[in-house]
Amino acid sequence: MNDTTCRIVSYPSELAAACPRIAVAIGVFDGVHIGHQAILGELRRLAVDSAAVPVVLFFDPHPRAVLTPEQAPPRLSSLDTKVRLLQDLGLRHLVCFPFTRELAELSPAEFLERYFFIPGLTVTAFCVGQNWRFGKGNSGNGALLAELGRARDVATSVVPSVRYGSDVVSSTRIRQAVAAGELDLARAMLGRPYSINGVVSHGRGVGGKVLKCPTANIVDHGLLLPPFGIYAARGRVGQRLLDGVVYIGDAPTIRHDGNPEVIVELHLFSFAADLYGKQIEVLFYRFLRPSMIFADTESLSAQIQRDIKAARLALLDE
Numbered sequence: 001m002n003d004t005t006c007r008i009v010s011y012p013s014e015l016a017a018a019c020p021r022i023a024v025a026i027g028v029f030d031g032v033h034i035g036h037q038a039i040l041g042e043l044r045r046l047a048v049d050s051a052a053v054p055v056v057l058f059f060d061p062h063p064r065a066v067l068t069p070e071q072a073p074p075r076l077s078s079l080d081t082k083v084r085l086l087q088d089l090g091l092r093h094l095v096c097f098p099f100t101r102e103l104a105e106l107s108p109a110e111f112l113e114r115y116f117f118i119p120g121l122t123v124t125a126f127c128v129g130q131n132w133r134f135g136k137g138n139s140g141n142g143a144l145l146a147e148l149g150r151a152r153d154v155a156t157s158v159v160p161s162v163r164y165g166s167d168v169v170s171s172t173r174i175r176q177a178v179a180a181g182e183l184d185l186a187r188a189m190l191g192r193p194y195s196i197n198g199v200v201s202h203g204r205g206v207g208g209k210v211l212k213c214p215t216a217n218i219v220d221h222g223l224l225l226p227p228f229g230i231y232a233a234r235g236r237v238g239q240r241l242l243d244g245v246v247y248i249g250d251a252p253t254i255r256h257d258g259n260p261e262v263i264v265e266l267h268l269f270s271f272a273a274d275l276y277g278k279q280i281e282v283l284f285y286r287f288l289r290p291s292m293i294f295a296d297t298e299s300l301s302a303q304i305q306r307d308i309k310a311a312r313l314a315l316l317d318e
């Protein structure tokens with residue numbers, strides 16, 4: 001029988017009792033894009049070949065958020081979404097490894113000795129992407145991992161970068177595509193529509209009452225947003241995926257108190273329920289128009305009704 005429970009631990013040692021033989025993919029896996037998916041496919045093969053449990057180890061927070069916080073890019077996936085995507089790929093043993101400045105000081109050999117080559121745990125294989133670097137000053141790469149692993153009978157697979165169009169797929173390239181509003185390009189490299197998730201909070205009560213269009217406000221997501229505008233979208237609420245339309249912008253028609261704030265507001269079609277405090281995911285499908293300033297709320301409200309129709313139409317193709 002298949003054990004479908006997901007185990008999420010902080011260090012490989014915590015898996016030893018339940019899974020003494022593991023094959024491990026290591027990376028950051030922000031976005032779990034098609035390049036990551038290739039690494040994870042290879043991990044599954046290595047695990048089966050060596051009669052081990054496939055384990056995905058990712059660093060959290062993002063190493064750059066710890067080492068150079070001022071230059072850290074906004075993330076493409078929250079921890080929740082990453083875990084769900086990995087689970088969807090059949091990977092149920094996850095190490096969410098705390099990344100710290102102290103960790104970054106370890107040499108590649110020290111990192112492996114301390115966390116992987118330990119009593120009670122056998123690592124049968126490592127699997128990393130071609131561009132992966134590790135250890136102090138990023139001094140380790142796949143070739144060094146293979147060399148250090150060989151001494152311990154560990155097979156290492158360094159997976160070549162996946163290409164899309166003229167270039168390789170990377171989280172950086174996907175960030176650029178999302179930020180430029182190139183949703184189709186981002187989607188092709190992610191293998192799914194770009195999405196964000198977060199908790200629904202209270203807005204100013206204008207959507208339902210004045211505009212006759214209730215919108216769930218998603219705040220504090222810390223994720224990268226596409227450009228301001230209106231998009232055909234879907235909302236994942238629990239297990240359900242519902243059609244809708246989403247607004248990203250600073251709502252200049254309604255909010256002009258000199259305190260502009262970027263808001264994400266999702267209106268779901270054929271839906272009426274309280275979502276406050278709930279986690280929802282918003283999947284972006286198609287850009288419909290930019291955010292504009294309207295002369296009055298009636299004109300905005302009429303335009304929103306046209307946006308709803310345009311979004312319904314766009315989603316028929318999805």
Ligand SMILES: Cc1cc2nc3c(=O)[nH]c(=O)nc-3n(C[C@H](O)[C@H](O)[C@H](O)COP(=O)(O)O)c2cc1C
Nearest residue numbers: 203204205206207245247251252253254291292307
């Ligand atoms: C489909 C849609 C399109 C929107 N387009 C605009 C727009 O072009 N300009 C604008 O100022 N606000 C726009 N809004 C945002 C509304 O102003 C916002 O939903 C309203 O301020 C409700 O805020 P509340 O959540 O605080 O009640 C749009 C909202 C939706 C749902």
Ligand SMILES: Nc1ncnc2c1ncn2[C@@H]1O[C@H](COP(=O)(O)OP(=O)(O)O)[C@@H](O)[C@H]1O
Nearest residue numbers: 203204205207208214215216268272274275276
């Ligand atoms: N179809 C719907 N789409 C989005 N939210 C809805 C819908 N129906 C009910 N709601 C609820 O209504 C709230 C939004 O109402 P709204 O009047 O826009 O208030 P607020 O200003 O607090 O966002 C959402 O947070 C959700 O709890």
